[in-house]
Amino acid sequence: MNDMEEIILYAENIFKSYTSENQKKVDVLKDVSLSIQKGKINLIIGASGAGKSTLLHILSGLDFPDSGKVFFNKENIFSMNQNKLTKFRNNHIGFVFQFHHLLPEFTAIENVAIPLMISGKSFSKAKEKAKEILDLVGLSERINHKPSELSGGEAQRVAVARALANNPDIIFADEPTGNLDSLNSEIIHNLFFEIRDKFKTTFLIVSHNPELIKLGEIIFKMKDGKLLE
Ligand SMILES: Nc1ncnc2c1ncn2[C@@H]1O[C@H](COP(=O)(O)OP(=O)(O)O)[C@@H](O)[C@H]1O
Ligand SMILES: [Mg+2]
Structure with missing residues (x-):
């Protein structure tokens, strides 16, 4: 690997299994290791049930592996205590x-402002920043709409704006355009590249979208809980 390529996230020997209701153990991730290069659009592809979502949840600290390590900028995220891990997720991911998982009773701008307030900004400062980000994703005219008043594509753009709120270093996206038509998918994909170019954000995206796969810079293939690359 070239010296110029900086690794932002590195996973080592990740194992994860679930025990189903009939007490049968299912191995979902079987010794997965990978490194993610900073500032790249990384994709994970693979059949349904391959373990893609489980892997994304572990790499982002939303779920824990049975064994294995995840290093973010060389720091082992599972050696952090719960409080530090929560802060880490809020600030970096x-x-x-x-x-979209937006909160239905809140407007677009409030949904984006919430993570900003959680990380300590005042309500007015958080709303100011949220407005800026919603401008960036092209939703200046929709900031006071609730999720039910937005189209699927618009709601997903609010979700992207919310993910961007605290200037994360890396954005994980799990089939972000799986429910969108091709025009709205293209808008979201273009947005990912625009964000990457503007903020040098790293992306790790699970997707089956052939248009995105054409554009992806690094592609990981998953099959039966293993990474083929
Ligand atoms: N919470 C869970 N409990 C039990 N089994 C699970 C759970 N989450 C995922 N699985 C199983 O793990 C396997 C991989 O799931 P997942 O990571 O969602 O795959 P993918 O995202 O590639 O479709 C599937 O067989 C699924 O049924
Ligand atoms: Mg999945």
């Missing part, structure tokens, strides 16, 4: 789910 953004996550976009397949379904």
Whole structure:
């Protein structure tokens, strides 16, 4: 590997299994190791059930492996206590789910302002920054709409804005355009590249979208809990 390529995230020998209701043990991740280069659009592809979502949740500190380590900028995230891990996630990581997961009773601008307030900004400062980010994702005209008043594509752009709120170093996205038509998918994909170019944000995206796969810079293939690369 070239010296110029900086590794932002590195996972080592990740194992994860679940025990189903009939007490049968299912190995979901079987010795997965990978490194993610800073500032790149990284993709994970693979069939349903391959373990992609489980891997993304572990790499982002949302879930724990049975064994194995995840280093973010050389720091082992699972050696942090819960409080530090929460702060770490808030400050360094953004996550976009397949379904937008916005809070239904809050407007777009409030949904984006919430993570900013959690990291200590006042309500007015948080709203100011949220407005800026919603401008960036092209939703200046929709800031006071609730999720139910937005189209699927708009709601997903709010979710991207929320993920961006605290200037994360890396954004994880789990089939972010899985429920969108091709035009809205393209808007989201273009947004990812725009954000990467502007803020040098790293992306790790699970996607089946052929257009995005064409554009992806690094592609990991997953099969039956293993990474083929
Ligand atoms: N919380 C859970 N409890 C039990 N089994 C799970 C759980 N989460 C995922 N699995 C199982 O792990 C496997 C991989 O799931 P997942 O990571 O969601 O795959 P993918 O995102 O590639 O479709 C599947 O067989 C799934 O049923
Ligand atoms: Mg999945």
